[in-house]
Amino acid sequence: MSADLFIFAGEPSGDLHGEKLLKELYAENPKLKVQGVGGPKMRAVGMECLLPMEEFQVMGFIDILSALPKLRRHFKTLKNHLLKHPPKAVISIDYPGFNLRLANALRKAKSPAKRIHYICPTVWAWGKRRIPKMERSLDQLLTILPFEPDLFSKHALSATYVGHPLISRIQNHPYDPDWHxxxxxxxxxxxxxxxxxxxxxxxxxxxxxxxxxxxxxxxxxxxxxxxxxxxxxxxxxxxxxxxxxxxxxxxxxxxxxxxxxxxxxxxxxxxxxxxxxxxxxxxxxxxxxxxxxxxxxxxxxxxxxxxxxxxxxxxxxxxxxxxxxxxxxxxxxxxxxxxxxxxxxxxxxxxxxxxxxxxxxxxxxxxxxxxxxxxxxxx
CATH class of the missing domain: 3.40.50.2000 (Glycogen Phosphorylase B;)
Structure with a gap:
């Protein structure tokens, strides 16, 4: 059975942002069926996890090269699952190297799922050559840095600044005065x-x-x-x-x-x-x-x-x-x-x-x- 949403987070910061997003989505629609890849925080909120986030954690270019066979297997598994059981939307959180390839593969396979990327890839670091690929592969980009939407102003991809997740997380944190x-x-x-x-x-x-x-x-x-x-x-x-x-x-x-x-x-x-x-x-x-x-x-x-x-x-x-x-x-x-x-x-x-x-x-x-x-x- 297809889910309403498929959410992917491949690293701890994505798990943190995914947890908050899931809580807000469930608050608006408790019956929402969500599958995906996530860490302990997203799993604790109630997302059905197809693969654990820990399978995707790498650090540095050399680690990425050594992890490529495993990442390719997981890519194929997720792609086949999403094509066989298409959700209404795929939300990818950060982790752009993997996520943009997955979005592009779904586009080429004519998947009906909307493709939404949460947390803009650092195109200001990697160079704007990534923007055309993002424009082709995504339906919506949600950015967490205020200057990022301007980078896409001359492109067809809709980019919206939603605020930084840490702002509300810190504002709402119940600080324990006796923690020490x-x-x-x-x-x-x-x-x-x-x-x-x-x-x-x-x-x-x-x-x-x-x-x-x-x-x-x-x-x-x-x-x-x-x-x-x-x-x-x-x-x-x-x-x-x-x-x-x-x-x-x-x-x-x-x-x-x-x-x-x-x-x-x-x-x-x-x-x-x-x-x-x-x-x-x-x-x-x-x-x-x-x-x-x-x-x-x-x-x-x-x-x-x-x-x-x-x-x-x-x-x-x-x-x-x-x-x-x-x-x-x-x-x-x-x-x-x-x-x-x-x-x-x-x-x-x-x-x-x-x-x-x-x-x-x-x-x-x-x-x-x-x-x-x-x-x-x-x-």
Missing amino acids: RPFGIEKETLLLSIFPGSREKEIIKNFPLQLRVAKEIQQENPDLTLAISCSNEALRPLIEKEDKNLIIIPENKTYELMRATHLAIATSGTVTLELALHEVPTVVTFAISPLDVFIAQNIFRIDLPHYALPNILHRGELFPELFGPNFTAGALHKHLSRFLESEVNRSQVRTACKALKTHLGKKNAGVEAARIILEILND
Whole structure:
């Protein structure tokens, strides 16, 4: 039996956005039948999962190459399922390399399903050569960055800014005032927090050096307490492997930790924008191989002045970035020390974070996206 909707999310940030979207869709129509690919959050809301999100998680160009056989098998499985049991609409969330190919395959096979992509591919990074393919493959694009619809103004593809999902998620979060007690943290403690990532390979590649430098900084600044965010309990052993005595904060207290954090180290990803929206001075790291850097810059022609999302939105360096060969112990130590030594620097970052929040606006992305999707379904 065909579903009303098929939703695909191939990575943790997509699972987060998909959870909110599903809640809004079910609120409007509790009888909606939804199938798809998602993570624990989307599965918990009630989506019938054909394949788990974890099957699609890769990091870096080299990982993608090694995962290609598995991804091709999954692509064929999903394509055949969607052609045999066409839903009214296919909603793909981010993960553009896979999702745009799937949308194009459905178009070529003349599937009746409407093709909606939620979260615009970074055409401003990859180059506008992707736009014609998107124009052919998609019926609707829902963007979460305010400048993105303008990129499509001269094209036939309808692109609508729905707001950033993190805005309403943070605004509606029920902060626990006593969150710190179980971890032995005093309320006025100055926290140096590490957000090492939500994927196994992110943690393996980034966390050991992040932790080493954080401990050096802590020794030089005894008033600091070190805390580690664990966004996925399955990955806790990777953190404990480095030090069993660390203060580890579980995923359900992430925003409490951010609100209380004085200074942060974060692996590049959605978490950097969450930290910016909590106005936390942060140093961003991303450990990738020299070969990945070469492929990105010379084959895919990715050459941005900034890579962390807060910096892209700020159009300048809001958070220091340490990517690839620039991610060294010395560089991380230098940037953390500069923040710690200067209240002026920290204050400037907090002011810029406030401006960034204003720029993103107050739209509820889940509500707006659900409204547009249901309009398309009912058209």
